[in-house]
Amino acid sequence: MAYAICTFCGNVCDDVEFDVNTQKGKKLCALGLAKFREKERIKSPMVDGKEVSYEEAIEKAVEILVSAKKPLLYGWASTVNEAIRYGVLLTEKVRGVYDQCASVCHAPGTLAVIEEGIPGGSLGAVKNRADMVIFWGSNPLEAHPRHPTRYSVMAKGFLIKNRKDRKVVVVDVRKTKSASMADKFIQIRPGYDYAIISALRALAKGEDIEADEVGGVPKEELAELAEEMKSAKYGVIFYGLGVTQSRGRDRNVENAVKLIQLLNRYTRWIIWPMRGHYNVVGAGEVPAWEVGYQYGIDFSRGYPRFSPAEFSAVEMLLRRDCDAMLVVSSDPAAHFPRKAVEHMKKIPVIQIDPFPNMTTLLSNVVIPSAVAGIEAEGNVYRMDGIVLRVKKLVDSQYWSDEKILHEMLKIVEEKLEG
Amino acid sequence: MLWIKNGIVIDPKNGIDGEKMDIFVKDGKIVEESEVNKNECQVIDANNKLVLAGGVDMHAHIAGSKINTGRTMRPEEMRIVRQTAGKLRASMGRVLLTSPAIGYEYAKIGYTTAVEAASPPIGSPHTHEELDAIPVVDKAALPVFGNWHPVFKFTAEKDREKLKAFIAWALERTKGFGVKVVNPGGVEAWMYGGNVRSLDDEVPNFGVTPREIITELVKANEELNLPHSVHLHCNNLGVPGNYQTTIETMKLVSGMKNDDRQVLHVTHVQFNAYAGSSWRDVASGAEEIAKVVNSMDNVTIDMGQPIFGHATAMTGDAPFQFTLHKLTGARWSNKDSEIEGGAGIVPIVYLPKNPVHALQWAIGLELGLLVDSDKVVLSTDYPNGGPYTEYPYIMAMLMSKRMREKELERVSPYVQKATSLAAIDVEKTLYEVVQMTRSLPARVLGLENKGHLGVGADADIAIYNINPAEVDPSAQYDVINAEFRRPVYTIKGGEVVVRDGAIVAETWGRTYWVDARKKVDMQAIDEDLNSFFEYYSVERRNYGVDDYWMRSPERLEVN
Numbered sequence: 018m019a020y021a022i023c024t025f026c027g028n029v030c031d032d033v034e035f036d037v038n039t040q041k042g043k044k045l046c047a048l049g050l051a052k053f054r055e056k057e058r059i060k061s062p063m064v065d066g067k068e069v070s071y072e073e074a075i076e077k078a079v080e081i082l083v084s085a086k087k088p089l090l091y092g093w094a095s096t097v098n099e100a101i102r103y104g105v106l107l108t109e110k111v112r113g114v115y116d117q118c119a120s121v122c123h124a125p126g127t128l129a130v131i132e133e134g135i136p137g138g139s140l141g142a143v144k145n146r147a148d149m150v151i152f153w154g155s156n157p158l159e160a161h162p163r164h165p166t167r168y169s170v171m172a173k174g175f176l177i178k179n180r181k182d183r184k185v186v187v188v189d190v191r192k193t194k195s196a197s198m199a200d201k202f203i204q205i206r207p208g209y210d211y212a213i214i215s216a217l218r219a220l221a222k223g224e225d226i227e228a229d230e231v232g233g234v235p236k237e238e239l240a241e242l243a244e245e246m247k248s249a250k251y252g253v254i255f256y257g258l259g260v261t262q263s264r265g266r267d268r269n270v271e272n273a274v275k276l277i278q279l280l281n282r283y284t285r286w287i288i289w290p291m292r293g294h295y296n297v298v299g300a301g302e303v304p305a306w307e308v309g310y311q312y313g314i315d316f317s318r319g320y321p322r323f324s325p326a327e328f329s330a331v332e333m334l335l336r337r338d339c340d341a342m343l344v345v346s347s348d349p350a351a352h353f354p355r356k357a358v359e360h361m362k363k364i365p366v367i368q369i370d371p372f373p374n375m376t377t378l379l380s381n382v383v384i385p386s387a388v389a390g391i392e393a394e395g396n397v398y399r400m401d402g403i404v405l406r407v408k409k410l411v412d413s414q415y416w417s418d419e420k421i422l423h424e425m426l427k428i429v430e431e432k433l434e435g
Numbered sequence: 436m437l438w439i440k441n442g443i444v445i446d447p448k449n450g451i452d453g454e455k456m457d458i459f460v461k462d463g464k465i466v467e468e469s470e471v472n473k474n475e476c477q478v479i480d481a482n483n484k485l486v487l488a489g490g491v492d493m494h495a496h497i498a499g500s501k502i503n504t505g506r507t508m509r510p511e512e513m514r515i516v517r518q519t520a521g522k523l524r525a526s527m528g529r530v531l532l533t534s535p536a537i538g539y540e541y542a543k544i545g546y547t548t549a550v551e552a553a554s555p556p557i558g559s560p561h562t563h564e565e566l567d568a569i570p571v572v573d574k575a576a577l578p579v580f581g582n583w584h585p586v587f588k589f590t591a592e593k594d595r596e597k598l599k600a601f602i603a604w605a606l607e608r609t610k611g612f613g614v615k616v617v618n619p620g621g622v623e624a625w626m627y628g629g630n631v632r633s634l635d636d637e638v639p640n641f642g643v644t645p646r647e648i649i650t651e652l653v654k655a656n657e658e659l660n661l662p663h664s665v666h667l668h669c670n671n672l673g674v675p676g677n678y679q680t681t682i683e684t685m686k687l688v689s690g691m692k693n694d695d696r697q698v699l700h701v702t703h704v705q706f707n708a709y710a711g712s713s714w715r716d717v718a719s720g721a722e723e724i725a726k727v728v729n730s731m732d733n734v735t736i737d738m739g740q741p742i743f744g745h746a747t748a749m750t751g752d753a754p755f756q757f758t759l760h761k762l763t764g765a766r767w768s769n770k771d772s773e774i775e776g777g778a779g780i781v782p783i784v785y786l787p788k789n790p791v792h793a794l795q796w797a798i799g800l801e802l803g804l805l806v807d808s809d810k811v812v813l814s815t816d817y818p819n820g821g822p823y824t825e826y827p828y829i830m831a832m833l834m835s836k837r838m839r840e841k842e843l844e845r846v847s848p849y850v851q852k853a854t855s856l857a858a859i860d861v862e863k864t865l866y867e868v869v870q871m872t873r874s875l876p877a878r879v880l881g882l883e884n885k886g887h888l889g890v891g892a893d894a895d896i897a898i899y900n901i902n903p904a905e906v907d908p909s910a911q912y913d914v915i916n917a918e919f920r921r922p923v924y925t926i927k928g929g930e931v932v933v934r935d936g937a938i939v940a941e942t943w944g945r946t947y948w949v950d951a952r953k954k955v956d957m958q959a960i961d962e963d964l965n966s967f968f969e970y971y972s973v974e975r976r977n978y979g980v981d982d983y984w985m986r987s988p989e990r991l992e993v994n
Contacts, residue, residue, distance in 0.1 A: 020976065031977045098564060109520050130508050130768070134760075134780065138771030139557070141972035145774065146626060168972055175584075175774065175970050251626065278767065281757060285628050287771060305506045306498075306534045306565045309513030309527045319519035321527060323510050396560055396984070402500055402770075404560035405977055406984065434522075 018043060022407045024095070024390030025052040027292035027400030028161050028168075029407075037391070037411045046162035058415075059373050059385035071384070071416055071424075078343070078367045078382045079428045082111045085341035085365075087317055091330045092347030094118035094294035096386075097395025097407065100418035101296075101303040104345060107426045108316055109307075110433060114339065115314040117300035118293075118347055120329035125261040126290045127301065127311050128325065129270035136277050138253070138287040139401045140167075145174030146285075149249035151186045153273070154210065154259020155291040156193040161400075164291070169255065170198055176250075184245065188213075189259060203242070206233035208264035214272040217243050221279055247283045254288040261290075289401060295390075298398035334360045343367045345418065346386075350375035369421055386418045393417035436461050436471045437929060439896065442481030443903055445866055446488065448874040448887035452866050453903045458486065460894040463928040467890055479931075483902040484923060487869055489547025489895030490826070491876040491886050494666075494702050494737050495817040497537050498551045498565030498576065500558045501749040504768050505531050505780050505818070509747065523941055524570075530745050530822045538570035538941075540824050542933045545897025545922040547944075548877075548885050551576040552666070552702065552816075553617060553751045555772045556583065557973070559609035560980050566946050567986040571927050573885075573895075573944035577666055578609040579751045581616035581648060582623045582776035585967050587641040590651045597963065598655045600955040604964065606661075608979030610948040610988060612880075613663035614656050617751035618670050619648040622776040625754035631670055634683055645670050650687055657691065657698055659951045660993055662881025664693070664735075666700045669707045672755050678720025681707040682727050685734050692733060700879055703739025703816035705799040711853075714791060718853035719798045725805035735879050737812035740799035740829050741785045741792065742821025749819065753777035774970045785821065790849035795820075797846075797854040803833050804859050808867035812876045826872065827919030833863040833871075835912035862909050865901075882947070894929040897922045946985055951993040 018034040018041075025048050034043040035053050042050045062074035069077075082088050090108045093101050094117055108115040119127065129135075143150070150169050157164040165171055171180050187199040196202040205213055209232025216231040220243035229236055246252055254277065260269045273288055280286040292298055301311035308314060310323035326332050330349065333339045334357035341364055350358050351374060361379055368380040371388045387393040392413035396406050416424075437460035444456050459471045496502050506513065509531060517536055518526035524535035532540060541549055549569075554562040554576040566574045580586050580602070589598040602614060620638035621631040627639050634646040653665045669684050671677035681704065688699045701707070708724050711717040728734055748759055753769055756779020760767035768780040785792040799820065803811055813830065817823045832838055836859075843850065843857055851857055863871075877886025884893045901918045908915050921936025932940050968975040982988040 022977065031974050102568070106524075109525055112520075127507065130504075131510060132766070134508050134766035134768040135504070136767060136769040138769070138777070139773050139972065141557075141773030141970065142626075142771035144972050145970055146771075172972075278760070281628070282761070283628075285626065287769065301507070302503055302561070303564075305503050306568055308525060309506055309533045310510060311507055316520065316525070319521070320516045320525045321513070323513070396564060398561070402561070403557060403973065404564075405973065406560065406981075 023049040024295045025049045029399040063383040074384050081365045088113035088341040089339035090343045092345035093300035094297035095346035096418040097389050098299045099395045103422035105304045105307045112316045116330040120312050125267035128267035132271045133274040137289045144172040146251040147253045149184045149252035151254045153188045153256045155257025156195045158195040210269045211265040252286040257291045292400035296397035341365045345369045348374040348376050387413045387415040436476045438476035439479045442486030444486045445869045446888045447870045449889045460929045465892045485899045485901040487897050488873045490872045492549040493876040494552040494814045499562035505747045530818045534568035539938045542571045542925045547895035547927045548573045554578050556609050570941045575612035575947040577615035578611035579615045581619035584774040591643045600960045603951040603955045610980045615666045617668040619645040630754040672706050675709045675711040675717040678708045697735040698733045701736045704736040705739040721798045721801035737814040738799045738803050739816040741795045742825045743785050743787045746821045747818045749780040751778045753779045787846040790847045793847035793850045797850045797856040804861040808870045813871045830868045831912040831916035834908035838912035896926040898924040945987045945989040
């Protein structure tokens with residue numbers, strides 16, 4: 018059994034163990050164990066379905082990227098920072114567009130950061146101090162199974178000695194599995210997050226609201242919640258896609274941040290998104306320091322421009338605005354709208370991924386890679402931005418994403434300068 | 436090999452003030468003439484030009500989660516295109532810069548070393564990833580200690596040996612350079628919505644005071660004999676009347692001595708130099724502070740000079756950042772960090788006509804003028820006071836009363852009432868400004884091969900089109916202000932990186948870190964560390980940075 022760091026979800030649990038020989042794990046949740054266990058792999062690099070060497074596949078991939086007018090380089094949430102960095106540099110060199118998975122999930126939260134900032138804290142701050150935890154439109158038991166035990170519900174810390182020291186509230190449109198662990202479940206009508214948050218802001222300020230109920234929640238219940246929030250010593254809202262992908266999107270988050278700003282005038286509160294993939298945070302942080310923005314970045318003018326919904330992947334594909342695509346550690350063919358995937362079928366697509374998926378089927382160049390956290394190491398950012406270096410447990414015949422992208426970058430530089 | 440010919444050298448560490456001389460470079464170092472074969476040298480004609488050591492920025496926020504959250508929060512900062520991508524990287528940013536831009540812009544003003552002044556310890560791998568992405572300059576990072584629970588505990592127990600071992604452990608794990616302290620005790624109080632207001636306020640749950648935390652950390656730092664002293668951001672930052680806390684804090688080290696350097700560096704003092712009792716009667720406390728610093732031989736400061744225009748406040752002083760957010764209504768990011776402290780980020784713009792901003796601007800200059808030039812380092816606390824790219828403006832202002840008079844005409848008249856700037860006749864000499872930007876910051880940091888041009892120094896050299904024999908900085912302040920922005924050459928580690936103000940090559944510097952483990956018994960804190968990690972959300976074995984992850988680490992061992 019070797020110490021490992023899990024590379025499945027944004028929890029990035031670093032207390033787990035795994036034995037590659039017996040395929041057994043310790044402390045891994047079902048999702049993490051499934052990620053770590055052997056499964057079907059892409060066997061070899063391929064060009065147009067024909068098995069080739071890494072060098073040949075990379076050569077072909079570079080040819081596609083260099084000859085494209087506007088290539089889209091997408092994915093990045095399930096690889097390490099070192100690979101992402103080469104990806105950003107590569108995009109800058111070929112004057113393409115960099116976008117990452119957040120543009121179809123938590124990017125509205127980034128827009129809210131631009132509007133209001135993000136009053137947050139690390140998961141350790143929650144574990145040590147939070148006596149009130151609200152999961153809003155997020156379902157940790159199913160999406161981040163060990164979040165409650167490690168960080169937020171059962172976790173014991175500096176001021177929180179046991180579960181009784183903590184009040185847990187789940188706000189959602191349906192009674193999720195996570196609702197069962199809460200002290201209080203508040204079921205809201207879909208699309209009413211914004212209105213409910215506004216009501217809570219008014220009530221917390223001591224103002225009255227004219228309606229008897231908001232979004233299906235009686236005023237009395239909202240008033241009680243507002244009061245509980247004000248009297249908590251240290252509270253946290255963990256929001257999920259229920260907030261970012263429903264009516265209001267970034268405005269919902271922005272409103273929630275304003276509620277947190279207000280609550281900090283009475284006591285301490287923080288808010289944080291429940292980020293999904295294990296390094297989707299890194300897929301935004303790395304381009305932020307290299308080129309200034311987190312996603313939706315176009316380099317066609319030789320410098321980065323940020324315009325969400327213009328340079329985000331789905332919109333690029335729907336407008337047929339890219340003439341080649343590189344997909345790294347992601348499966349847009351399975352998750353993007355049908356019309357977007359139709360354009361993918363018409364342009365050359367390069368895939369870098371350890372595992373075959375729907376995108377493999379329409380890719381012209383397929384480059385298999387080592388699994389980060391099992392076969393390759395590198396830095397990743399947990400959902401709260403805390404950095405962990407995932408481990409290499411076993412040698413592999415596969416090249417790491419980092420090595421593949423570094424080679425691609427070197428050859429692109431040679432071609433462009435030559 | 437380089438032969439820099441006929442330059443006019445100012446090198447305060449070696450007592451050289453405007454001598455015409457040649458400088459020879461081999462393998463990235465400055466060497467004796469006899470060491471090089473002149474036929475093989477690239478000759479650089481520095482005739483009638485000013486030759487200086489590369490500048491050293493000892494306090495700037497250039498890497499890690501704070502500046503990166505700042506970039507994310509402020510895409511409007513990224514719309515300034517400094518350079519499009521080509522052979523070199525695209526370079527972006529107004530005041531907040533991308534990592535490539537940070538390195539390029541330092542080189543473009545002749546600076547070759549920069550220190551990240553506040554790294555959250557658990558975030559150190561992120562800090563080093565960003566430092567590794569900054570080209571050209573040599574770098575280091577200061578992890579933040581002043582609100583870390585183990586520091587409270589060992590201070591409360593008065594167990595200096597354990598505190599020293601903890602510092603050595605932390606510097607190794609974070610690949611840190613020295614002991615940074617930010618609002619000691621105040622950030623822990625912020626976890627309960629509070630702050631500390633005096634050196635004797637107790638930190639909730641720990642029964643220690645800022646006075647004890649600072650004193651114990653300074654003593655531990657001195658017993659470890661680290662290259663750099665404790666680097667302190669005082670309590671009560673940004674509060675009218677705070678100059679008294681600052682003076683009281685400086686006096687904590689009275690009687691302590693170190694032959695090589697100060698025992699306490701108090702940073703961005705402008706933000707801690709306010710007299711008065713509220714924002715209505717706020718005034719300058721700079722004169723009082725200058726008197727104290729000048730009378731002590733073991734305290735240094737840096738200015739924290741505000742530059743009119745955009746800036747972004749980002750500090751480990753989380754409660755102050757919340758206060759600023761309430762004051763201005765601007766966006767606010769906050770990050771409470773495990774058991775280590777916190778941080779906050781708030782955009783700000785300094786307006787010349789705003790009485791408070793003008794006052795801050797004047798106080799920074801007063802400090803730079805009134806404090807002896809071997810005790811005050813030039814800084815803007817980038818990006819808190821503004822961009823370091825404006826250092827040439829500050830240099831010119833310090834050297835010219837005429838320039839100050841002209842600038843005073845455009846700022847709020849409140850400055851006339853609340854400061855003595857207009858009455859200050861001091862005009863720093865070129866030699867003194869070189870001290871404040873080169874030799875002094877290198878000495879403050881304890882970097883022996885930086886900030887001077889003696890044999891053995893790193894070949895970090897800046898050559899400017901200024902002839903000290905002909906230019907009168909007092910009258911020709913516009914020449915000073917312009918020429919320090921476009922070095923004829925910047926040479927980093929013996930390689931020419933800037934020519935006539937433009938980047939011509941991308942090189943990669945080193946990252947210094949300090950290893951003091953030999954000086955302590957690391958076993959003594961092993962059990963304590965295990966119990967601290969009960970309160971972390973990561974395992975002890977996964978905490979920190981290994982040097983093989985870094986691009987070019989350089990370990991400085993303390994013996």
